[in-house]
Amino acid sequence: MDFDDAYANMAHIPDATSFVAEWPERAAAFRTIWQKKRLDIAYGSEPRQRFDLFQPEGMEKGLVVFIHGGYWRAFAKDDWSHLAAGTLARGFAMALPSYRLAPQVPLHEICSDVAAAVTEAANYVEGPIHLVGHSAGGHLVTRLLSGRALLAAPVIKRILGVTSISGVHDLRPLLHTELNDLLAITDDIAANESPALLTPLAPVMAGEIGVSVWVGAKERPEFRRQTDLLALSWGGLGVPVTVTHEEGRHHFDVINGLIDFNTGLVNAVLGTEAACDF
Numbered sequence: 001m002d003f004d005d006a007y008a009n010m011a012h013i014p015d016a017t018s019f020v021a022e023w024p025e026r027a028a029a030f031r032t033i034w035q036k037k038r039l040d041i042a043y044g045s046e047p048r049q050r051f052d053l054f055q056p057e058g059m060e061k062g063l064v065v066f067i068h069g070g071y072w073r074a075f076a077k078d079d080w081s082h083l084a085a086g087t088l089a090r091g092f093a094m095a096l097p098s099y100r101l102a103p104q105v106p107l108h109e110i111c112s113d114v115a116a117a118v119t120e121a122a123n124y125v126e127g128p129i130h131l132v133g134h135s136a137g138g139h140l141v142t143r144l145l146s147g148r149a150l151l152a153a154p155v156i157k158r159i160l161g162v163t164s165i166s167g168v169h170d171l172r173p174l175l176h177t178e179l180n181d182l183l184a185i186t187d188d189i190a191a192n193e194s195p196a197l198l199t200p201l202a203p204v205m206a207g208e209i210g211v212s213v214w215v216g217a218k219e220r221p222e223f224r225r226q227t228d229l230l231a232l233s234w235g236g237l238g239v240p241v242t243v244t245h246e247e248g249r250h251h252f253d254v255i256n257g258l259i260d261f262n263t264g265l266v267n268a269v270l271g272t273e274a275a276c277d278f
Helices: 016-033 081-089 107-122 136-143 153-158 172-176 187-193 221-235 254-258 264-270
Strands: 037-042 050-054 062-067 092-097 129-134 159-165 210-216 241-246
Touching: 016 081, 037 107, 050 081, 050 107, 062 081, 062 107, 062 136, 081 092, 081 254, 081 264, 092 107, 107 129, 107 136, 107 153, 107 187, 129 136, 129 254, 129 264, 136 159, 153 159, 159 264, 172 187, 210 221, 210 254, 210 264, 221 241, 241 264, 254 264
Parallel strands: 062 092, 062 129, 129 159, 159 210, 210 241
Antiparallel strands: 037 050, 050 092
16 A cells, blocks of 8 residues: 555645645635634743634634644644634634644644643633544544543533544554654554544543544545544444545545535534524
């Protein structure tokens, strides 16, 4: 198997560079027009340990935290602001953190950064918390709810749902990629940081936290497999997992469902407790 090709999204998406160029432009335009926001809130002392918080008009129903992808090595909060639009329209605030990247820090420290960002964002918004992450971000949000606990019990108690979009849930295949020259994942790291290999936290096991995995039907087979793998792994332990392969979507446009207020993806992120009345 050619593992590098299996995880190479740019090479298999037509006009892929246009998507990458468009994201920061759309995000900047959204920050310009959205008035109710707080930018660059610190959750640590490092420059990348910051998050942006966008708040809805009127009373907040809760908080969504979006964790971006980029193979743990690229992108920042400023590239994704426009993805807050859908949940804002539903009355939920959205926090979008940056985090330190490889090779500056190892993977477990990236996981700790995301946990710290979620914890700090929870101090700014009351009510339930919903976690959503794309690609590497999908790994990070599911890692927060499995294995060694990274979040304090009061924060976990507020989490009602986690949605992984095109997530990488088993890190072992990346050991065989050139990408690992930068990530430096070892067998031990893969065993300790792969959500599909870990036991979900007790509230997930008890069905108190809804789990949804989402992937584009046109994505690379390996991303579809990674999505189904988490559902099979956690589902085999008794966790109800909702699986969606969205028709017509690939790795770069599958996140567009977060932009509108009444899409299947936004519904998956917010769950039945926030069913749309429109």
